[in-house]
Amino acid sequence: MEKIESANKQALSKILQAEPVLIDVQPAGEVIEGLGKNVILHSGPPIGWDRMCGPMRGAVCGIAVFEGWAKDLTEAETMAARGGFTFHPNHHFGAVGPMTGMTTMSQPVMIVENRKFGNRTYCTINEGLGTVLRFGGNNAEVLDRLRLIAGVVGPALSAALRAAGGMPLKSIIARGLAMGDEMHQRNVACTAVFLREIAPHLAATATDAGKLVRVLSYIRDNDQFFLNIAMAMGKAMTDPANGIPGSTIVTAMNRNGTDFGIRVSGTGERWFTAPVEMPKGLYFPGYSEQDANPDMGDSAIVETIGLGGFAMAAAPAVAGFVGAGTASDAAQFTRRMSEITVGRNSDWTIPNLDFAGVPTGIDIRKVLRTGIAPVINTGIAHKKPGVGQVGAGIVRAPLRCFERALEGVAGTLADQI
């Protein structure tokens, strides 16, 4: 027990000491080793084509056409079914991706460096709302947008970030929490603050006035732009806390639309999985629970560092958006999450809770003792390939993952005796 407490203290301290900085944007194939032709990284724990849900299959086909590996969606599907693509979880390559989480060689990825520990993580650039690849969309509009991102947005951000010497992220999150963001389903403030900080550098490094206007408009028109930055930051902060013997702190939560997976510090890179749950939430006009796919994405990394559902109190507007109730209900979510965490992040405070820090460091023992499953704010995808987002809601991490993880950590401790 004492060993666990001390290991957990160490894990929490590593998370809190992190100094995440967005340093650059580069094509994934140039910075992620092993990401070559026909290799597709996806969200969640490991999964093959046979068990992939509809939207993930749709995204796989779309990205294969975008990369030029298949001439159309039909050919892509045939190739996938015949084992023509190699699939790996993003997390195995230092990356994270929202929803279907497709990461492939030609897409630009944002690079976050944790300057305290020197590790780096990667995430693609957010596509905005509507029919988008991450929700399983794969039509011409979706692929054109990916080309705009790769051809214009990525290179412009790269030049600006290099000129700026990187963009420290902790202070942006601190401001975002005071401005109603929880950094999962609401990133409007952080996106605006980020744009405000980067705009002069974008202008100073612009090679073409037309492209500058397109980049500034692209960020302006996407309230969720910052989500992918927050995700890469989340992984950059939790990776150094992984692999501390005996620690029962969660270092990653993710889902692939079929399985939910968690990693725990004491068991390093092992995944503990269980069938993923269906989000409860609100649907866009014309859609209902009948259309919904079970939850997916690596985005629950933000809950792992105390944001998203854990910081719901900071973002009463989100509570309405995800169907979780009123402002007072929002505060209650954050209070409940503090029952399953080992500490608070005093750099990230919530004005509505008289500036209490966000609850940080999920302890699987506390989850199992209280029966309180971590809450995750999430988008809801249509279960069929090619449709896209149909709503937003909240979902709980399945307790079964935590039971298995506890057995896993117990096993490592038993080994030492």
Place this chain on the structure above:
Amino acid sequence: MEKIESANKQALSKILQAEPVLIDVQPAGEVIEGLGKNVILHSGPPIGWDRMCGPMRGAVCGIAVFEGWAKDLTEAETMAARGGFTFHPNHHFGAVGPMTGMTTMSQPVMIVENRKFGNRTYCTINEGLGTVLRFGGNNAEVLDRLRLIAGVVGPALSAALRAAGGMPLKSIIARGLAMGDEMHQRNVACTAVFLREIAPHLAATATDAGKLVRVLSYIRDNDQFFLNIAMAMGKAMTDPANGIPGSTIVTAMNRNGTDFGIRVSGTGERWFTAPVEMPKGLYFPGYSEQDANPDMGDSAIVETIGLGGFAMAAAPAVAGFVGAGTASDAAQFTRRMSEITVGRNSDWTIPNLDFAGVPTGIDIRKVLRTGIAPVINTGIAHKKPGVGQVGAGIVRAPLRCFERALEGVAGTLADQI
């Protein structure tokens, strides 16, 4: 009584129906009639050089040098004392100005048009924090900044706003309230949202890359940039509600560092004044109440439309900044203000109060009946000319103004019998 109720309903309705749009930025002398050489508009009700407080005198001397009417501060002071300048309240020329509120011919003013009623209002561009003209600063750094504003920032904003076809402001305020701004002492969210909206237009209309970088940096580095926009908006919204016979709704509150003044709809352009109070608040290191000047500025126009101190619940971070307590105290300020107003603005809601609208339409009868004076969030200037801001706090409108105003409205009603 029935006449008053009906007049007040009409006044409130005019405020709520407003459609304020920031349409352009132009040199004040070109858009404000009568603003020529040696004419200086100031904040608050009418006042002459003899009764002006220290910081306002400092600002007068500074702006006279900036305009080239005096070769240095000493000459400017001599000219002022000999009656060389003509002083008028901003409000008499459709304008508003923060703190000392200097408006003169060569300074660019932002133009807000109320598209519902066609009226226009003006306010200079915010200078940022530190030693600035509006707090009585008048050194070389202050005047250089005014030159940057007139030479670079103003023209760039003008071109961008014209290209954008104007920037509607009500929706920006709505977002700001959900992001922790109250639009008086906290404008960080609205400034970021404004920059996000205008940045593509600034880029599209830029004639010089270096100037574009300077403008984007100027806005980035000034958390209070949006304040002056909110002020012009406030006057654009309240002016059409002024002059409704029998109405006891306040249409302007302002202060010149010596007197506090209010206008009430039923008595039109008449000012009801009383000695201004000293703000209670927090001081920057090295300063104390001993250094403070009594309150000043036209900025209380934002409280007149339900923002600032009236929207304190939206901005718990402000409560700390102005020394007004915790998040729970912040909510209490807004609740109290709803006791002296005749309605709420359902377009501008506060998430922390489960999306209640901001209290709008101060009724002088309710102020006197309850004894609750309107609360104003404010900056604190040093009482000596040339020093600048020394703190921030809250101040109450003097009840004496409201007593006099009630007599004034009663007089107009008596006339009709």
